[in-house]
Amino acid sequence: MxxxxxxxxxxxxxxxxxxxxxxxxxxxxxxxxxxxxxxxxxxxxxxxxxxxxxxxxxxxxxxxxxxxxxxxxxxxxxxxxxxxxxxxxxxxxxxxxxxxxxxxxxxxxxxAPHARPVPARRTVPGMPGGELTAEKAAAVIGALLPEGAIVSDEAITSGWWLPQATAGAPPHDWLTLTGGAIGQGIPLATGAAIACPGRPVISLQADGSAMYTVQALWTQAREGLDVTTVIFSNASYAILGVELDLLRAEAGDNRSRTLLDLPRLDFVALAKGMDVPATRATTVAEFADQLRKALAEPGPCLIEAAVPPPTSFPV
Incomplete structure (x- = not known):
């Protein structure tokens, strides 16, 4: 191997x-x-x-x-x-x-002097319907990802379906959280947009880790950076639930719940307060429409994608 x-x-x-x-x-x-x-x-x-x-x-x-x-x-x-x-x-x-x-x-x-590499084929995920989930959002992103995009991926538990959904998208760069610390996603997207002003930047961001560095949205607005931020809003630190399950701990006691639950954060209001246009999507159709518009317009934009917490652990 x-x-x-x-x-x-x-x-x-x-x-x-x-x-x-x-x-x-x-x-x-x-x-x-x-x-x-x-x-x-x-x-x-x-x-x-x-x-x-x-x-x-x-x-x-x-x-x-x-x-x-x-x-x-x-x-x-x-x-x-x-x-x-x-x-x-x-x-x-x-x-x-x-x-x-x-x-x-x-x-x-x-x-392998004479062997030829096997390239990924261009594939477009089927567009699902109904209420938005993280898995369905991944399919929408895979279908709409533009060529030459730079993706900052700190989706955490909401991002498990992204690699396969985007494998056949037009060529792009994918930037990933490299350790256990959280909060790099929005600043990373900001830096990428400054470094590569001619390329669209898409920031795929979990809601809990977004709160560590959400002020980077203000920098995006001040500098007029072409960053589309998607907040996967499941109102929980879902990764902590995953880890508690791995430890076979009881996640239902009060101490665990205070760790796992987030108050209802209004990311649309937070973004607009820093002069970043923002919308909220609860269905696949809304998310697809908002993502198309955000990618077509220059400057920063935020979409709060309301998704349920994960109920399974696929990886």
Whole structure:
């Protein structure tokens, strides 16, 4: 198995990894939280290591050799009682190519000199209907994502469906939260818009982590930055519920509820108070219409996407 990360997840590295897979039959998974990926139609699609340790163990099952290309050996996100932190399968040898971005390309030239990469095909998710959910919102984003977009992804639990829904979208850059801290999403989108003024920036943001740095919206308004912010508003710190479940803790007591529940935050009012135009969507049709309009108009905009908290843990 080949595990690329860092700069190896730019287009040249992804194409080299795909060539290696074609020539050798090696499986490929990307590191779970890469800082930046170049992806979309015409670029090889790579699934990522999952968040949940048990799922990672299933993904790595049967691997005899794990080749790291700009990535580190997989470990559990937290130390869970009675569960392993080191997720490398027993007996699997780990080979590290180092952090050089060219290493995976050099390996491809050695073992797959004549192989051609397999690019992702252009695909458009079907447009769902009805009440908005995070899964349906992902399909809308996959259908409407413009070419050359820069996506800042801090959707947390609302973002589990985004990678597959956008795999066949026009080529774009995907920026990801890389650690356990939260709050980088809106400032990250702001910086991306300043760095690349000719490209649309889409900020996919969980509501709880948005409250750490929501004031970056004011900077977007002041600088006239072309950022469309989607707040996945489920009125909870849902990731804490996920972690409590992983620890087999009772989430129904008062102490747990004060951790998990958010008051009804009005992100439309918060955005408008910082001079960012904002709307709220509760249905798929509303969300699709608002996202189309936001992407068509220059300058900052915010959409509060009202979605229910997750009821399952898909990854």
């Amino acid at each position: 080949l595990l690329p990360g860092g700069d190896a997840l730019r287009r040249p590295g992804r194409e080299a990894a795909s060539r290696i897979a074609v020539a050798t039959g090696a499986r490929i998974l990307a590191e779970p939280t890469p800082a930046r990926q170049e992806r979309g139609a015409g670029i090889p699609h790579l699934d990522r290591l999952a968040y949940r340790g048990e799922t990672v163990q299933t993904q790595l099952a049967g691997a005899r050799s794990l080749v790291l290309a700009g990535a580190t050996p997989p470990v559990a996100f937290f130390a869970y009682p009675g569960r392993p932190s080191d997720l490398v399968p027993e007996g699997c040898r780990v080979l590290d190519l180092g952090g050089r971005a060219s290493a995976v390309r050099e390996l491809a030239d050695l073992v």
